[in-house]
Amino acid sequence: MNAIVEINDLTKQYGQKKALDAITFKVKEGGCFGLLGPNGAGKSTLMKLLTGILSPDSGGMTIMGMDARNNRNAIISKTGYVPQEITLFETLSARRNLVFFGEMYGMKGEPLKRKIEEVLQQVGLADRAKDAVGTFSGGMKRRINIAASLLHDPKLLILDEPTVGIDPQSRNHIFEMIMALKKKGMTILYSTHYMEEVEALCEDIAIMDNGRVIAEGSLNGVLEAHAAKAIYLESDDVTVPPVLEGIAKASAKGRGWMLESSDPLALMGRLVQYFQSKGIHVRSLEMMTPSLESVFLKLTGSSLRDE
Numbered sequence: 001m002n003a004i005v006e007i008n009d010l011t012k013q014y015g016q017k018k019a020l021d022a023i024t025f026k027v028k029e030g031g032c033f034g035l036l037g038p039n040g041a042g043k044s045t046l047m048k049l050l051t052g053i054l055s056p057d058s059g060g061m062t063i064m065g066m067d068a069r070n071n072r073n074a075i076i077s078k079t080g081y082v083p084q085e086i087t088l089f090e091t092l093s094a095r096r097n098l099v100f101f102g103e104m105y106g107m108k109g110e111p112l113k114r115k116i117e118e119v120l121q122q123v124g125l126a127d128r129a130k131d132a133v134g135t136f137s138g139g140m141k142r143r144i145n146i147a148a149s150l151l152h153d154p155k156l157l158i159l160d161e162p163t164v165g166i167d168p169q170s171r172n173h174i175f176e177m178i179m180a181l182k183k184k185g186m187t188i189l190y191s192t193h194y195m196e197e198v199e200a201l202c203e204d205i206a207i208m209d210n211g212r213v214i215a216e217g218s219l220n221g222v223l224e225a226h227a228a229k230a231i232y233l234e235s236d237d238v239t240v241p242p243v244l245e246g247i248a249k250a251s252a253k254g255r256g257w258m259l260e261s262s263d264p265l266a267l268m269g270r271l272v273q274y275f276q277s278k279g280i281h282v283r284s285l286e287m288m289t290p291s292l293e294s295v296f297l298k299l300t301g302s303s304l305r306d307e
């Protein structure tokens with residue numbers, strides 16, 4: 001694997017609080033890597049270490065083949081970072097804001113002008129270029145922040161929970177933009193506590209909880225290894241779950257039952273036969289798609305959704 005980021009045994013503590021506890025994983029070059037975890041898991045801390053805003057207590061990071069300890073400027077020149085907090089000048093227009101950020105990267109003149117128009121197109125705000133950022137919605141401001149991070153053509157883009165608190169239209173724009181950037185070969189490190197986003201955007205993931213990586217690998221690999229396999233059953237005639245070979249666990253869910261099984265296909269056959277032989281009317285019998293929700297529940301005992 002050609003890794004663009006390698007994180008080895010990284011630890012960071014704030015006073016007594018261990019925000020990162022011996023984190024180790026690799027991000028391969030190209031595609032979107034999802035960092036999934038509830039609030040306080042340590043995602044922002046990790047991103048701040050990767051961008052040199054914070055220093056680790058121990059452990060190492062190699063980014064684009066460079067040791068992060070002594071190549072900070074070279075790494076920053078090839079990395080785009082969008083923090084959770086919006087950092088824009090409210091009274092300046094979108095375009096003026098981008099001029100400011102472009103100049104910080106040492107860009108100027110015609111190349112900067114051209115690049116600004118390009119990134120405004122990329123985030124879908126070219127028609128609002130002249131308007132003061134203070135008149136924008138939260139989602140539009142976030143998109144301008146993302147545009148600013150793209151001006152210097154980074155190889156690696158780090159997005160810290162970019163869709164928190166924004167409107168659905170901006171969320172769609174961000175998703176489409178990520179798909180387009182992936183096609184161009186950029187690597188995106190995307191943190192979120194929304195598993196649906198990771199499932200939609202990312203090929204590889206690390207699930208974090210309490211400063212630790214609790215699962216890591218390809219999205220499909222993590223689902224295969226940890227997700228509950230289950231069949232959903234709904235029937236007015238079934239008041240207690242059937243006792244059949246292959247049902248590892250049965251629990252009430254909505255108006256029906258969730259029947260977990262290591263071999264749901266075989267169980268499905270058995271259930272169909274059983275209900276037919278008993279003449280029981282079934283409203284729904286459905287093989288559940290493995291989800292990251294069940295992975296998180298299995299590995300931590302709590303639901304990511306409740307955060």
Ligand SMILES: Nc1ncnc2c1ncn2[C@@H]1O[C@H](COP(=O)(O)OP(=O)(O)OP(=O)(O)O)[C@@H](O)[C@H]1O
Pocket residue numbers: 014017018019037038039040041042043044045046161
């Ligand atoms: N500057 C700080 N001083 C003290 N504790 C901190 C500081 N920054 C973060 N923490 C704590 O470190 C832990 C990890 O925080 P971090 O912000 O990295 O998590 P996160 O996964 O990004 O969550 P969030 O989505 O809430 O930002 C949390 O318990 C948090 O309260």
